[in-house]
Amino acid sequence: MVTFLLERTAPLPLDEAWRRLTDWPRHGTVVPLTRVTVLTPPPTREGTVFVARSGIGPLAFDDRMEVTVWRPPTDDEPGFVRLVKRGRVIRGWAEIEVRPGPGGRARVVWREELDVRLLPGVFDGALAGTSRRVFGRAVNRLLRRP
Numbered sequence: 001m002v003t004f005l006l007e008r009t010a011p012l013p014l015d016e017a018w019r020r021l022t023d024w025p026r027h028g029t030v031v032p033l034t035r036v037t038v039l040t041p042p043p044t045r046e047g048t049v050f051v052a053r054s055g056i057g058p059l060a061f062d063d064r065m066e067v068t069v070w071r072p073p074t075d076d077e078p079g080f081v082r083l084v085k086r087g088r089v090i091r092g093w094a095e096i097e098v099r100p101g102p103g104g105r106a107r108v109v110w111r112e113e114l115d116v117r118l119l120p121g122v123f124d125g126a127l128a129g130t131s132r133r134v135f136g137r138a139v140n141r142l143l144r145r146p
Contacts, residue, residue: 001092001121002128006110006136009101010143014073017106018098020142022081024050030141031134033060046070051087061089073098091115110139 028036073079078099101107
C-alpha cells in the first residue's frame with residue numbers, strides 16, 4: 001500500500017478548478033490508456049459511482065470509485081471530495097481539496113492511498129513514484145485544459 005500527496009496552484013477561480021478536477025470523464029482524456037464511465041445519473045454527489053478502465057485488451061483493469069464526501073467550494077469553505085476505490089485490483093481512497101491560494105489562485109491538494117492486489121510490498125516504492133508522476137501529470141493537464 002502506498003500513500004502520496006500532490007499540491008498545485010493554478011491561476012483559476014475555485015469553482016473552475018473544482019469543475020475541471022471533478023469532471024470524471026475528463027480524467028480519461030489525460031491519463032494514458034484510460035476511459036472513465038460514470039455509472040450513476042448526474043449531478044455528482046455522495047453515492048456517485050464511476051469506473052476508470054485502464055490498459056489494453058486482456059491487460060486492462062477497472063478502478064471502480066464511489067464519491068463518499070462531496071462538498072463543492074463556497075465563498076466561505078474550500079471544496080473537498082473523497083473517493084473510495086472499490087475495484088478488484090485497486091483499493092484505497094483519494095481526496096481532492098480546492099482552496100483559495102495566493103493572488104486569487106486556486107490551491108489544490110490531492111491525497112491518495114493505493115493498494116494494488118497481488119502486488120508485493122517490495123514494489124511499493126516504484127508504485128508510489130509512478131503514481132505520483134502519472135497523477136501529477138493528470139492534475140496538471142486537468143487544470144490547464146478548459
